[in-house]
Amino acid sequence: MFEDVRGVVAEIVQRPPETITTDSTFAELELDSLAIAEFTVVAEKRLGVVVDIDAVSGVGTVGELVDLMSGAAAGAAR
Structure with missing residues (x-):
């Protein structure tokens, strides 16, 4: 899951x-509320x-x- 999440975050913050x-x-990556909203949609x-x-x-x-994300994925799989 880390690689997937990291890929999405990297795309959003362009790093x-x-x-x-x-x-x-999130502060280091400058993930603000708009970026977080984008993350939820892309994820x-x-x-x-x-x-x-x-x-x-x-x-x-x-x-x-x-x-x-891992917890949400596990919950959805039940």
Whole structure:
């Protein structure tokens, strides 16, 4: 899941994926509310994972975002 999330984030913030780690913060990546909204749309389309924008807004690092996405994917699979 990390590689998928990192790819989407990298596309949105226009940075090489290899520069994004699980410890990268939203502030460091300049992920603002508009970028977070874009992430939720792209993640649903590309990864098939639906996450609440408020939940995404509540995390602060890419690692936390991966955990959130993994949990959402697992919940959808049930």
